[in-house]
Amino acid sequence: MKAIGTTASRTRRLVTRTLAASVAAGALAWLSIAGSQGSSTAAAPEAVADEAPGYAVENFNYPNADKILAEQNIVLKRGDGHITLADCASGTGLLEVWAREKTDKICFAVKGASGWLTLEIPSVYAIKGNDYATEVDMTVGTEEKSFDVEKNTWTAVGEAADEEGREHMLVEIRTAK
Known part of the structure; x- marks a missing residue:
């Protein structure tokens, strides 16, 4: 019986490790996707600001x-x-x-x-x-x-x-x- 108990214990540990690794991989993937979306959202205003017209600064120089x-x-x-x-x-x-x-x-x-x-x-x-x-x-x-x-x-x-x-x-x- 000990052999069956040892095999079941090994299987449980293997399943637990696999499940833990899968959860960790999923969490990392989620963080990486969420993080890249967050940074692209932060980059978007910069791109819009770069394309917007600049401020008009009057220097009072006479035209022409x-x-x-x-x-x-x-x-x-x-x-x-x-x-x-x-x-x-x-x-x-x-x-x-x-x-x-x-x-x-x-x-x-x-x-x-x-x-x-x-x-x-x-x-x-x-x-x-x-x-x-x-x-x-x-x-x-x-x-x-x-x-x-x-x-x-x-x-x-x-x-x-x-x-x-x-x-x-x-x-x-x-x-x-």
């Missing part, structure tokens, strides 16, 4: 400034978009800038409650204002001067307002309603 410089020899640097270079024949209500080195006036359209534009126009001597309160900054050498531009009339600025008649460069325009 290189083209304007090449065609009109006007350096437009930065602004908030409320003061833009305009065709002087495009209408009324424009800021008009006269510079000795230009044969025609240079015009700017102004929109919104306020605006600013940094630029470089040498030898500016007069500016005609519009309905906005306008202030301009100009440089002569290392010196900086500011001028208030009269509304809807011509204002002498730069060399026309300088006792020594020195050439001034227009470097900033600021407007407010």
Whole structure:
């Protein structure tokens, strides 16, 4: 009888070990599948984020400034978009800038409650204002001067307002309603 008991005991141990190994293998397989699904779920937002459009970051650089410089020899640097270079024949209500080195006036359209534009126009001597309160900054050498531009009339600025008649460069325009 001992032989039968020993064989049954061995069979039980073999079945138990096989069952335990099967359960362990099943658990590992389940964990591996669940883990890979979890990681693919976590990877999915990254893939979507990579394909989504980026954030728009405004740097305030003037659009097409290189083209304007090449065609009109006007350096437009930065602004908030409320003061833009305009065709002087495009209408009324424009800021008009006269510079000795230009044969025609240079015009700017102004929109919104306020605006600013940094630029470089040498030898500016007069500016005609519009309905906005306008202030301009100009440089002569290392010196900086500011001028208030009269509304809807011509204002002498730069060399026309300088006792020594020195050439001034227009470097900033600021407007407010």
